[in-house]
Amino acid sequence: MFKEFVEKKHYSFHEGFDDWRDAVRAACAPLLADGTIEKEYPEIIIEKVEELGPYIVIAPNICIPHAERGRGVNDTAMCFMKTEKPVSFDPNDPDKDARIFVVLAATDDEVHLNNLMALSETLSDEDIVAKVLEAKTPEDLLKIEE
């Protein structure tokens, strides 16, 4: 999974963001750059979170920005981002802070399902998550054994 992020240039590293909306936009930027998504996609994700709350933060430190298939997506891919400082989604709930972001974009169900399985397996491993939190460069990502 990490090898694919690096090979496809689907990654970015940042210090932090004062507004979670900017974090979502930055996390999506590499997918926008290579045409996987259109610029409306991050805005659709943001609207949904504003409506429903931070459901995209699936575990402490882990956020998977995504929206319904169909609008603003041209291909199936995932894209990684890490911040040094936690991004806050709910000032009253520190459990909803995130530092690891994996954007999901999907047009193909089968590829998407395989991506999700790999993602869920990998990020369920606390040792891997600890290493991802330490990573500062793409080289660091490649050293993580899955």
Next chain:
Amino acid sequence: MAKLKVIAACGSGMGSSQIIKMKLEKVFKKLGLEAEIYHTNVGDAKSQANNYDVVFCSESLVGTFTGTKATVIGLKNLLAEKEMEEKIKANIVDA
């Protein structure tokens, strides 16, 4: 116990809800419970919730399901099989 009808919900129906479904399949199997598990977005899940025994969703979406007859279980950590196992035991097995 009869086969449970379970629905996993998230904001879009294509990310978190599928992860919940994958995890639940493992946990139900481990507990020896039979369950049919579907996944969808919250809007859909809300309109169908009365046809299911249990709804699983992220904690932040629990409020959406007020008034439904199904047991609604909110998850803090969608990747934590332990949390799912404990909540299934408390809300389904021992309920």
